[in-house]
Amino acid sequence: MSPSSPVPVLTIDGPSGSGKGTISRLVAEHLGWRLLDSGALYRAVGYAAGMEGLDLSDAEAVTRCAQHVKIRFQAAPDGGDTHVLVNGHDATDELRTETAGAAASAIASIPSVRAALVDLQLGFRKAPGLVADGRDMGTVIFPDAPYKVFLTASAAERAKRRYKQLKAKGLSVTLSGLQREIEARDTRDASRAVAPLKPADDAVLVDTTGMGIDDVVAKVLAVLQPRPAA
Ligand SMILES: Nc1ncnc2c1ncn2[C@@H]1O[C@H](COP(=O)(O)OP(=O)(O)OP(=O)(O)O)[C@@H](O)[C@H]1O
Ligand SMILES: Nc1ccn([C@H]2C[C@H](O)[C@@H](COP(=O)(O)O)O2)c(=O)n1
Numbered sequence: 001m002s003p004s005s006p007v008p009v010l011t012i013d014g015p016s017g018s019g020k021g022t023i024s025r026l027v028a029e030h031l032g033w034r035l036l037d038s039g040a041l042y043r044a045v046g047y048a049a050g051m052e053g054l055d056l057s058d059a060e061a062v063t064r065c066a067q068h069v070k071i072r073f074q075a076a077p078d079g080g081d082t083h084v085l086v087n088g089h090d091a092t093d094e095l096r097t098e099t100a101g102a103a104a105s106a107i108a109s110i111p112s113v114r115a116a117l118v119d120l121q122l123g124f125r126k127a128p129g130l131v132a133d134g135r136d137m138g139t140v141i142f143p144d145a146p147y148k149v150f151l152t153a154s155a156a157e158r159a160k161r162r163y164k165q166l167k168a169k170g171l172s173v174t175l176s177g178l179q180r181e182i183e184a185r186d187t188r189d190a191s192r193a194v195a196p197l198k199p200a201d202d203a204v205l206v207d208t209t210g211m212g213i214d215d216v217v218a219k220v221l222a223v224l225q226p227r228p229a230a
Contacts, residue, residue, distance in 0.1 A: 006144065008033075008129040010224065011137035014151035015186045015197060016101065017158030019208055019216060023151065024133035026217050031131070031224075036124040037073075037082070038134035038141070039104065041117050043095040044071045044086045046103030051087075056103060059110045066107075066116035098162075098173075098181050105185045108135075109192040135189055138200035147223050150199035151216070153208045155183050 010033070012024045021037060028035040046056065048069040054061045072085040083092045094100060107113050114136075121141050124130055132141065138148035153161075159179035166173045189197040199205060204223050208216050 007125050007127050008147065009125060009137075009142045009145035010129070010131045010147040010149070010220075011142050011145045011200070011203070012131065012133045012149045012151060012220070013135055013137050013139070013197070013199065013203070014149075015158070015189070016182050017162045018151040018153050019161070019213070020133045020151055022213060023216050023220055024131045026213070027220050028131040030217070030221065031129060033129035033131050034124055034126055035082075036121060036130060036132040036134075036137075038117075038121055038132065038137060039101075040073070040084050040095060041071060041120065042104035042108045042113075043100045044084060044091065045069055045113060045117070046107045047091050047095055047100055048086050049107060050103060056106050059112060062107050062110060063112040063116060066113045071120075098166075098178070101185060102181065105188050109188065109194070111194040114195055135197040136195035138203050139198065140195045143200070148200045148203035149220050149223055150203040150205050151208055152205065155179055155186070157209045158182055 010027065012020050012027075014020050021039070024035060024037070045062070045066045049056060049062050049065045052065060054065060056062060070087050074083040074085060076083055081092065083090055084095055085091070118141065121132070124132065125142070132145070134141070138145060138150070156179060159175055159182055162178050162182065163173060163175045166178070186197065206216065206219050
């Protein structure tokens with residue numbers, strides 16, 4: 001990278017449960033790059049709005065909340081999951097629930113809420129590079145990113161992964177209920193007017209159905225390799 005060239009960004013977009021968070025973290029660790037979990041920002045706004053007792057469809061009130069909320073990512077001392085502090089409260093566990101995901105998806109369809117989070121996201125672009133995980137990383141926030149991936153997997157496989165993850169945490173969930181929630185969230189995220197969930201025109205599509213995590217990491221890292229001249 002020359003001193004004048006922009007900091008490289010790898011965007012990893014995709015639907016819920018496709019593995020964006022897991023793969024982004026592993027790829028960022030491998031590269032020694034920073035990580036932006038943009039979904040956590042929308043989850044934090046939805047959570048903060050809930051704590052204030054706001055009606056999530058009140059666009060003005062939720063936008064004010066998005067403009068003022070203090071969100072901080074804190075590395076776990078034991079090397080585990082990064083903690084997310086919302087207005088000083090460690091909300092890591094609350095933010096990972098499907099309820100928080102649905103609230104995030106609802107407030108994320110408000111254009112002024114999205115606008116309130118743009119500068120915060122752009123601020124993550126620092127040397128030596130950034131892996132950015134979300135729904136609109138490659139299309140809206142970092143359209144000039146040199147590397148873009150769109151991760152998918154069948155809804156049934158994504159529901160199975162989520163089921164395993166939540167069961168391991170001791171939560172009482174059903175596979176069919178999770179699949180319904182995942183599909184409802186995908187539909188809302190993909191059909192909103194602003195920054196809908198969709199692959200960037202120049203993204204590499206990776207269908208992870210039936211693939212293990214290590215194979216997906218390898219496939220994503222391959223996107224960063226220079227292509228042989230034709
Ligand atoms: N290729 C894979 N094979 C099997 N399990 C996977 C794979 N990728 C991710 N997982 C598991 O699936 C679960 C969901 O993954 P993850 O949270 O990374 O998805 P996500 O796309 O970030 O979801 P969300 O958008 O809802 O935050 C995790 O338990 C993760 O370990
Ligand atoms: N760039 C982004 C990231 C997330 N959202 C919204 C839509 C998602 O359903 C919700 C939660 O995201 P997750 O943590 O599951 O990745 O947040 C968005 O609109 N744009």
